[in-house]
Amino acid sequence: MKHYVRVRLFTFIWMGIFLSSIFFAISCAKKVVRKPAPEISVTQEEVKRLEEEREARRRAMIEEEVLREEGKPIGRYVGDWETQKKDFEMEDIHFEFDSAVLTEDAQSILRKKAAWLLDNQSVEVLIEGHCDERGTAEYNLALGERRATSAKSFLTSLGVDANRLATISYGEEKPLDPGHNEEAWAKNRRVHFVIAK
Amino acid sequence: MRKFGIALLFVILSTLCFHTPLSEARFYIDINAPALSAIPIAVCDFKDIDRTGNSRLTRSLPQILNDDLVFTGLFKSLAPESFLDNPGLTREQINFKNWRLIGAELLVTGGFSVNGNTLELRMYLFDTFGASMILGKKYRGNMEDHRIMIHRFANDIIHHLTGEKGIFLTQIAFICDVTGHKELYIADFDGYNPHQITNNKSITLSPSWSPNGNEIAYTSYRDGNPDIYVKDLYTGISRKLASYPGLNIAPAWTPSGEFVAATLSKDGNPDIYLLYRNGEIFKKLTNHRGIDVSPTFSPDGKHMAFVSDRSGGRQIYIMDIDVGETRRLTFKGRQNESPTWSPKGDRIAFVGMDGGKFQIYTIKPDGSDLRQLTHLGNNEAPSWSPDGRLLVFNSNRDGKWSIYVMNANGTNQRKILSMKGNQMSPRWSPRLEW
Numbered sequence: 001m002k003h004y005v006r007v008r009l010f011t012f013i014w015m016g017i018f019l020s021s022i023f024f025a026i027s028c029a030k031k032v033v034r035k036p037a038p039e040i041s042v043t044q045e046e047v048k049r050l051e052e053e054r055e056a057r058r059r060a061m062i063e064e065e066v067l068r069e070e071g072k073p074i075g076r077y078v079g080d081w082e083t084q085k086k087d088f089e090m091e092d093i094h095f096e097f098d099s100a101v102l103t104e105d106a107q108s109i110l111r112k113k114a115a116w117l118l119d120n121q122s123v124e125v126l127i128e129g130h131c132d133e134r135g136t137a138e139y140n141l142a143l144g145e146r147r148a149t150s151a152k153s154f155l156t157s158l159g160v161d162a163n164r165l166a167t168i169s170y171g172e173e174k175p176l177d178p179g180h181n182e183e184a185w186a187k188n189r190r191v192h193f194v195i196a197k
Numbered sequence: 198m199r200k201f202g203i204a205l206l207f208v209i210l211s212t213l214c215f216h217t218p219l220s221e222a223r224f225y226i227d228i229n230a231p232a233l234s235a236i237p238i239a240v241c242d243f244k245d246i247d248r249t250g251n252s253r254l255t256r257s258l259p260q261i262l263n264d265d266l267v268f269t270g271l272f273k274s275l276a277p278e279s280f281l282d283n284p285g286l287t288r289e290q291i292n293f294k295n296w297r298l299i300g301a302e303l304l305v306t307g308g309f310s311v312n313g314n315t316l317e318l319r320m321y322l323f324d325t326f327g328a329s330m331i332l333g334k335k336y337r338g339n340m341e342d343h344r345i346m347i348h349r350f351a352n353d354i355i356h357h358l359t360g361e362k363g364i365f366l367t368q369i370a371f372i373c374d375v376t377g378h379k380e381l382y383i384a385d386f387d388g389y390n391p392h393q394i395t396n397n398k399s400i401t402l403s404p405s406w407s408p409n410g411n412e413i414a415y416t417s418y419r420d421g422n423p424d425i426y427v428k429d430l431y432t433g434i435s436r437k438l439a440s441y442p443g444l445n446i447a448p449a450w451t452p453s454g455e456f457v458a459a460t461l462s463k464d465g466n467p468d469i470y471l472l473y474r475n476g477e478i479f480k481k482l483t484n485h486r487g488i489d490v491s492p493t494f495s496p497d498g499k500h501m502a503f504v505s506d507r508s509g510g511r512q513i514y515i516m517d518i519d520v521g522e523t524r525r526l527t528f529k530g531r532q533n534e535s536p537t538w539s540p541k542g543d544r545i546a547f548v549g550m551d552g553g554k555f556q557i558y559t560i561k562p563d564g565s566d567l568r569q570l571t572h573l574g575n576n577e578a579p580s581w582s583p584d585g586r587l588l589v590f591n592s593n594r595d596g597k598w599s600i601y602v603m604n605a606n607g608t609n610q611r612k613i614l615s616m617k618g619n620q621m622s623p624r625w626s627p628r629l630e631w
Binding site for chain 1 (some may be wrong): 337379400402403416418421422423443444446447460462465467490491504506510511532534535548550555577580621622
């Protein structure tokens with residue numbers, strides 16, 4: 001969602017620069033009698049350069065997307081049924097401080113979970129949102145819910161039926177690591193998955 | 198517990214030698230003076246009037262009164278070793294010169310008699326410079342309620358000297374994890390007699406006193422989901438107030454006691470709602486895609502401070518409830534939480550992050566005059582005494598989380614409880630009817 005907004009924002013900014021450049025070019029063109037020509041050509045060059053840059057950026061983005069698809073195939077939970085279930089539950093996704101945005105790693109784990117859930121349609125899952133200890137219990141309950149909801153939305157966007165996914169937030173109440181340092185906090189900022197059925 | 202106290206305490210309040218009515222009373226202490234220095238007071242050993250042989254009480258009873266008065270930060274007590282005299286109870290039996298000489302401006306004398314389980318207490322307060330009695334009272338009640346009798350006299354002393362009501366019949370609700378679960382506890386304002394109130398065997402959070410002190414709202418996972426409960430302190434019964442899908446957290450009573458504000462996420466986003474006392478929704482107060490939690494109200498109920506991430510980070514905002522307009526209160530740092538509005542209305546205490554540590558600050562509701570009150574360890578969850586002169590909070594400055602009290606200007610920070618486990622989320626009660 002945020003990523004999408006950012007892309008849109010960039011497009012708007014580039015369009016804005018492009019349009020204002022043209023406007024500038026036109027308004028300068030009217031004064032061409034008095035103004036020396038090079039300034040116009042500089043502007044046109046500028047426009048061309050911006051366009052090329054934008055094209056380059058777009059190409060870079062497309063390429064990056066392709067690499068990502070190729071480089072990180074969707075993982076699988078393997079082994080017997082009990083092992084698969086255990087591995088599914090054991091694998092948490094993690095977050096930045098005060099953020100419910102899904103990182104690259106989190107997204108690839110969620111793709112793996114979605115694939116498994118689509119293969120095992122009878123499974124229902126409780127998605128638990130957790131936070132590190134910093135800040136109030138109350139805010140962290142809300143943040144934990146955000147994290148659980150982010151994970152749920154991602155799974156449903158990949159085709160998992162929302163009715164199979166329940167969420168709960170434990171905020172900072174159930175730390176995985178009781179430590180009071182960045183290492184512990186990083187472990188505790190997580191969404192945990194429990195197979196309810 | 199409270200019921201117990203009221204039922205058994207037969208207090209006979211007889212004013213022994215009457216003082217001037219309040220309207221004409223001279224207030225000895227101007228508590229709003231900018232540089233307030235503690236007034237030296239001497240509290241004498243209490244006399245065993247009927248010589249019943251309860252020598253233990255001669256020191257333990259005045260000690261309670263002494264501790265009460267010192268707790269306020271308004272008084273400094275003189276050491277009994279410095280006393281030149283062992284005075285009688287009443288004015289005629291006191292040589293005031295001996296008290297002026299050691300610097301005592303105020304003098305307390307007292308006496309008790311014990312008959313079975315009944316305790317009768319007489320206590321007097323004197324102005325040593327005026328050589329006059331300010332206050333005298335007699336109380337009778339069950340022995341186990343002796344603290345309540347003395348707290349009442351201490352309340353009267355504060356009332357006569359300052360014109361404001363005392364806070365010695367208040368309590369502090371808090372969360373403690375000593376059983377392995379976070380449960381709700383209550384102790385007296387001075388940390389005396391901490392006892393467990395809930396036995397949910399689950400996570401219990403965010404206590405909030407009703408304005409009349411009869412009930413405490415809190416969040417618990419007792420039934421799996423974070424729901425809001427209200428505990429009636431007289432009957433001991435907990436009822437479920439809000440159990441909408443998703444979050445039901447961070448309850449706070451409005452000053453009228455008519456509503457409980459709480460964060461619900463039933464519509465997908467955590468917003469603050471006003472709930473009737475039966476849990477039905479009166480109205481939605483915040484409507485923003487951000488997180489909105491931790492409401493606290495101005496004493497007139499017209500404004501609500503709360504925490505939101507609407508402009509990034511966690512900051513405190515103030516909403517004019519009738520108009521619906523919201524403005525940002527805090528701008529220093531990225532994380533400011535736990536707002537709590539002073540009962541006087543003039544300041545808001547909150548927790549801000551400074552250099553990776555959490556500290557307690559106060560600020561005026563217009564955003565000016567920011568002051569940092571704590572510097573040692575992490576300090577969280579401030580809550581005002583009902584007179585707005587003290588703050589209770591929790592700190593891990595000594596390793597584990599425990600409960601501390603300080604003056605509203607940050608001076609005189611001290612631990613009030615020594616219990617096992619961690620103690621969190623202290624909430625100071627309103628004045629209680631005892």
